[in-house]
Amino acid sequence: MGKKASTFTNMTLTLFVITVVAGISLGYINQVTEGPIAQAKLQRTTNALNDVLPEFNNSPIDDMWKLKTEVVKDSIEIYPGMIDGERIGSAIVASSEKGYNGLIKIMVGFKPDGSIINIRVLEQKETPGLGTKIKNEKFISQYRDKNPATFNLKVKKDKGEVDAITGATITTRAYSEAVQLAYDILMENKTQEKTNE
Numbered sequence: 535m536g537k538k539a540s541t542f543t544n545m546t547l548t549l550f551v552i553t554v555v556a557g558i559s560l561g562y563i564n565q566v567t568e569g570p571i572a573q574a575k576l577q578r579t580t581n582a583l584n585d586v587l588p589e590f591n592n593s594p595i596d597d598m599w600k601l602k603t604e605v606v607k608d609s610i611e612i613y614p615g616m617i618d619g620e621r622i623g624s625a626i627v628a629s630s631e632k633g634y635n636g637l638i639k640i641m642v643g644f645k646p647d648g649s650i651i652n653i654r655v656l657e658q659k660e661t662p663g664l665g666t667k668i669k670n671e672k673f674i675s676q677y678r679d680k681n682p683a684t685f686n687l688k689v690k691k692d693k694g695e696v697d698a699i700t701g702a703t704i705t706t707r708a709y710s711e712a713v714q715l716a717y718d719i720l721m722e723n724k725t726q727e728k729t730n731e
Contacts, residue, residue, distance in 0.1 A: 576595070578656070579595060579641075580595065582625070582641045582654040582656060583595070583613055583615070583625055583641070583643075585643075585652055585654045586623075586625050586641050586642065586643025586651055586652040586653065586654050587613075587615035587622075587623045587624075587625050587643045587651065588615065588622055588623050588643075588645075588651065589617070590615035590616055590617060590622060590623070591616065591617055591618065592614070592615070592616035592617075592619075594613035594614060594615055594616075594625060595613065597613070597614050597616070598611055598612060598613045598614075599611075599612055600612070601719065601723065603719070605715060606628070606629050606630075606631075606715070607631075608629065610626060610627065610628060610715075610716075610719050611626070611627040612624060612625075612626050612627075612719070612720075612723065613625040613626070613627075613641075615643075621646055622645075622646065623643055623644060623645055623646065623651060624643070624644050624646075624720055625641050625642065625643045625644075626641070626642050626644070626716040626719055626720055627639065627640070627641050627656065627716075628640060628642065628712045628713070628715040628716035628719065629657075629712050629715075630708040630709070630711040630712040630715070631708075632704070632707065632708040632711060633658065633659070633660055633665065633704065633705050633708040633709075634660055634661060634664075634665050634702065634704045634705050634708075635658075635659040635660055635661065635665070636659055637657060637658070637659065638655070638657070638658045638660070638668070638705070638708045638709055638712055639655075639656045639657035639658070639712070640653055640654065640655050640656060640709065640712050640713065640716070641653070641654045641656055642712075642713055642716040642717070644716075644717070644720050647681065648681050648682065648683055648717065648720060648721065649679055649680065649681045650677050650678055650679065650680050650681070650682070650713070650717075651678070652674070652678060653674050653677055653678075653713065655668055655669045660702065660705050661702070661705075664699065664701045664702040664705070665699070665702040665704075665705035667699045667702065668699065668702075668705060668706070668709050673697075673699060676696060676697055677696075677713060682713070682714060682717040687710040687711075687713055687714045687717075688707075688710060689703060689706050689707055689710065691703060692707070694710070696710050
C-alpha cells in the first residue's frame with residue numbers, strides 16, 4: 535500500500551510542477567510577444583490606411599473613433615483622412631460573418647462624396663484559389679470610383695452590378711455586404727467627430 539501512495543504522490547507532484555512551469559512559460563512568452571504582435575497590427579493598419587486613403591497629413595490612427603452597431607459583433611472603426619484639418623476621405627473597417635468560411639473583414643476608403651477610393655482585405659479565411667481572389671486587383675477594381683448611392687453592391691446573380699468570383703459567389707456576397715455596411719456607416723456618421731466610447 536505504501537508504494538502506491540508514494541507513486542500517486544510523485545505523479546501528483548510531477549503534474550503540479552509541469553503545470554506551474556508551463557503556466558510561467560506561457561505567461562513569459564505572451565509578455566515577450568505582446569509588443570511585437572501589437573506593433574505588427576499597427577503596421578498592417580497603417581499600410582491599409584495608406585492604400586485606401588488619398589495622401590493625408592493627420593494621424594488617422596490617433597483620430598480614429600469606434601462605433602457600436604448591432605449589425606456586427608465588433609465595433610466599427612472610422613479613420614478620418616485630413617489635409618490641414620479638412621476631411622479628404624474616410625476609411626471604415628467593416629465585416630461580414632457570411633463568407634464561405636466565416637469572417638471577412640475589410641477597410642474601405644471613401645471620398646467625401648461617398649465614392650469608393652480603394653478596399654483592403656484585413657482578415658479572411660476563404661478557400662485558397664477561389665474566395666481568396668477578393669484580394670486580387672481585378673476583383674477590387676470593379677468597386678473603385680463607384681458610389682454605392684448609385685452602384686448596386688449586390689452580385690449580378692442577385693440583380694446587382696458586381697461580378698462575382700467564379701465559384702465563390704458566397705464570398706463575393708459577403709464582401710459586398712461589408713462594403714455596403716461601411717458605406718451605410720459613412721452616411722449615418724458623415725459629420726461625426728472623434729468621440730469616446
